[in-house]
Amino acid sequence: MSRIRLLLVDDHEVVRSGLRMLLENEADLVILGEASNGKQALELVEKLNPDVVIMDITLPDISGIDATRQIKESHPNVAVVALTIHEDQQYFFEMLQVGASGYVPKRAAPDDLITAIRAAHRGEIYIYPSLAKLLVGDFLTRSDEEGAKETMSGLTPREQEVLSMLAEGKTNDEIAEMLTISTHTVARHRENLMGKLGLHSRSELVKYAIRQGLIKP
Numbered sequence: 001m002s003r004i005r006l007l008l009v010d011d012h013e014v015v016r017s018g019l020r021m022l023l024e025n026e027a028d029l030v031i032l033g034e035a036s037n038g039k040q041a042l043e044l045v046e047k048l049n050p051d052v053v054i055m056d057i058t059l060p061d062i063s064g065i066d067a068t069r070q071i072k073e074s075h076p077n078v079a080v081v082a083l084t085i086h087e088d089q090q091y092f093f094e095m096l097q098v099g100a101s102g103y104v105p106k107r108a109a110p111d112d113l114i115t116a117i118r119a120a121h122r123g124e125i126y127i128y129p130s131l132a133k134l135l136v137g138d139f140l141t142r143s144d145e146e147g148a149k150e151t152m153s154g155l156t157p158r159e160q161e162v163l164s165m166l167a168e169g170k171t172n173d174e175i176a177e178m179l180t181i182s183t184h185t186v187a188r189h190r191e192n193l194m195g196k197l198g199l200h201s202r203s204e205l206v207k208y209a210i211r212q213g214l215i216k217p
Contacts, residue, residue: 003030004121007050009041009067010034010083011060015106019054019083022110029117038062045078048179052120054113055100057084057091065094072099079120083113092131102126159193162186 006029008016016034025031028097032048035041038059045053053071057064068080081102082095097183101124102116108128116126155163158179165175172190 004026004117005048005051006031006117007041007044007048007053008034009036009038009053009059011036011058015056016099023114023117026114029114036060038064041067042070044073046180049075049076052079052081052101052117054083054117055080057082057095065091065098068095068100068214079123081113081116081120081126087131096125099198103131104128105131120149154196155193159189159196162189163193166190 006023008019008031010016010019013036020034023031032050033044035044038110041053041055042061055064055066055068059067064082064084068082071078071080076099079101080095080099081104082091082100083104083106084091085106086092087105092103101120104113104116104126105123105128112128119126161179162175163180170178170189172183172186176186179186180217
């Protein structure tokens, strides 16, 4: 089994130690290294080429946001998951805007972080549920504004429902159960709405919402 190679970035040694103890118990995860600041993180990404970086936002030199931006510019295939005490809109949207694939508060359950890591490695977006609601709410509210209305006008009410659930991180099976339709129908709705919006993945959906001004940092 191919394992997901991780780099831990946090300026508190006790946090990194706790993460190591947690993540090393997962058979599909392996920790390549640790960094205590942004500069060291950039150097280790260059040296180790991890699959996923677990990134704190508040670092002693450059911020986790700046570090993420530089990582994604130089190594676009490296996924970044934010693990932070910050749960306000500013940090949340800025991390997504610079290319983060996940956002998990430090108060979250261990399983949430592990799920985020695996989702990021698959090329998906994972957002902690309370923040996902913020994202979807902002998306749908702004869809009534002039710029967004043109984009959303071609979607049926059912496609908009599926769009909302996809942005929340729900799977096709979960959406089918909630809407009492078949997974095949969900897949068709997903294909139609992504085609109308010119998107190809859930990751692109979130980034599209930010880029078009449906969500503003």
